[in-house]
Amino acid sequence: xxxxxxxxxxxxxxxxxxxxxxxxxxxxxxxxxxxxxxxxxxxxxxxxxxxxxxxxxxxxxxxxxxxxxxxxxxxxxxxxxxxxxxxxxxxxxxxxxxxxxxxxxxxxxxxxxxxxxxxxxxxxxxxxxxxxxxxxxxxxxxxxxxxxxxxxxxxxxxxxxxxxxxxxxxxxxxxxxxxxxxxxxxxxxxxxxxxxxxxxxxxxxxxxxxxxxxxxxxxxxxxxxxxxxxxxxxxxxxxxxxxxxxxxxxxxxxxxxxxxxxxxxxxxxxxxxxxxxxxxxxxxxxxxxxxxxxxxxxxxxxxxxxxxxxxxxxxxxxxxxxxxxxxxxxxxxxxxxxxxxxxxxxxxxxxxxxxxxxxxxxxxxxxxxxxxxxxxxxxxxxxxx
Numbered sequence: 001x002x003x004x005x006x007x008x009x010x011x012x013x014x015x016x017x018x019x020x021x022x023x024x025x026x027x028x029x030x031x032x033x034x035x036x037x038x039x040x041x042x043x044x045x046x047x048x049x050x051x052x053x054x055x056x057x058x059x060x061x062x063x064x065x066x067x068x069x070x071x072x073x074x075x076x077x078x079x080x081x082x083x084x085x086x087x088x089x090x091x092x093x094x095x096x097x098x099x100x101x102x103x104x105x106x107x108x109x110x111x112x113x114x115x116x117x118x119x120x121x122x123x124x125x126x127x128x129x130x131x132x133x134x135x136x137x138x139x140x141x142x143x144x145x146x147x148x149x150x151x152x153x154x155x156x157x158x159x160x161x162x163x164x165x166x167x168x169x170x171x172x173x174x175x176x177x178x179x180x181x182x183x184x185x186x187x188x189x190x191x192x193x194x195x196x197x198x199x200x201x202x203x204x205x206x207x208x209x210x211x212x213x214x215x216x217x218x219x220x221x222x223x224x225x226x227x228x229x230x231x232x233x234x235x236x237x238x239x240x241x242x243x244x245x246x247x248x249x250x251x252x253x254x255x256x257x258x259x260x261x262x263x264x265x266x267x268x269x270x271x272x273x274x275x276x277x278x279x280x281x282x283x284x285x286x287x288x289x290x291x292x293x294x295x296x297x298x299x300x301x302x303x304x305x306x307x308x309x310x311x312x313x314x315x316x317x318x319x320x321x322x323x324x325x326x327x328x329x330x331x332x333x334x335x336x337x338x339x340x341x342x343x344x345x346x347x348x349x350x351x352x353x354x355x356x357x358x359x360x361x362x363x364x365x366x367x368x369x370x371x372x373x374x375x376x377x378x379x380x381x382x383x384x385x
Contacts (some may be wrong), residue, residue, distance in 0.1 A: 004135060004140060008092060009074075011058065011091050013089070014273060016050060017051055022358065026082065027062075027266075028072050031069040031107070032069045035054075035081075050085070052087070053082055054348055055074065055080070057092060058073070059089070059199070061071075062086060065117035066119060066129075067113075073099045073102065077142050097099070100154050101148040102140070105381060119134075128360070141381055143383070154380070160374055169362055180351060188301055190334040194336050195334075202291050206328045206329055208261075208282055209280040209283065209286070210328075212244060216240050219241055219242065221277045222257070223240050224280045225240075226279040229258070229270045247279050250280060254272060255271065259287070260323070264325055267285070267321035285324070293335055300348045311328075360366045
């Protein structure tokens with residue numbers, strides 16, 4: 001166990017800020033994720049008198065957020081950039097210490113917790129500073145240089161495999177979305193014997209929701225908002241209440257279809273099932289089927305590429321969904337015979353159930369992958385890797 005003061009040499013390449021120059025100023029990501037360019041500013045816009053030049057291979061940390069893991073080794077991309085005086089820089093004694101070994105050491109929660117304990121202030125707030133003297137007094141396990149390099153190579157080999165696994169998971173998620181879109185595109189293709197009608201031909205007039213403030217005091221019916229609908233599901237136990245003296249106009253019932261008309265989920269729909277006494281908020285639009293079509297069939301159509309293509313605004317190339325009552329009423333829907341509607345609903349229900357099962361499995365593997373790297377780092381610095 002060797003104190004960092006024996007392995008790092010403080011370096012201060014201080015430069016006076018000049019009006020005629022532009023400075024790329026760096027910050028340090030939390031959790032040892034590296035340095036990044038925080039901003040590029042001309043001299044007159046920099047309030048400090050001095051900035052401090054960074055060179056490739058420097059060990060850099062943020063005094064204020066050492067307890068959050070703001071440690072890094074400067075890369076070639078960072079070479080020649082600058083930091084403020086809150087970012088001490090050190091030259092690594094390369095005869096004894098591999099910079100990547102040090103960076104991996106400070107990529108551990110145990111190191112961040114130690115930094116927190118050494119920071120002035122004593123509580124995890126942004127004003128905690130890890131002073132250089134306390135940093136340099138920290139001791140790290142120091143095997144021979146060749147062994148450090150072997151450990152680094154092993155960590156990076158395993159990290160690459162973890163990232164490859166994450167990439168495969170992302171690819172699988174994207175392929176599942178494509179699979180459902182492809183299936184929906186196929187099953188809703190207009191065929192002989194089918195009709196085509198506007199939503200307004202077989203639904204009641206689209207209705208906007210109730211305007212009121214939400215409260216968690218049970219003073220009236222539940223008050224369903226856009227934010228309460230997550231991934232096509234509602235946890236009614238967490239939905240707030242509202243004051244609604246005459247709720248009849250806005251009460252939800254089985255098979256009501258709700259649409260988000262604003263925000264990040266604009267255009268997404270929700271089919272009401274087994275709801276308690278509840279009304280819906282003003283940023284939602286309700287549809288009620290009157291005839292001709294199964295609500296479940298219509299819901300699945302509203303998940304299809306054909307629906308999204310009809311509500312997407314192409315102006316200025318933004319490709320953003322845009323939904324209001326009039327646009328919903330004008331959406332064209334291919335309507336299959338009743339027996340075919342039931343078959344399509346059963347097929348898409350089954351496909352979605354399979355996709356959700358895969359997603360649940362992926363969520364479990366994601367948690368395992370997230371836990372793997374900290375475990376690897378812990379083993380590495382115990383000499384067990």
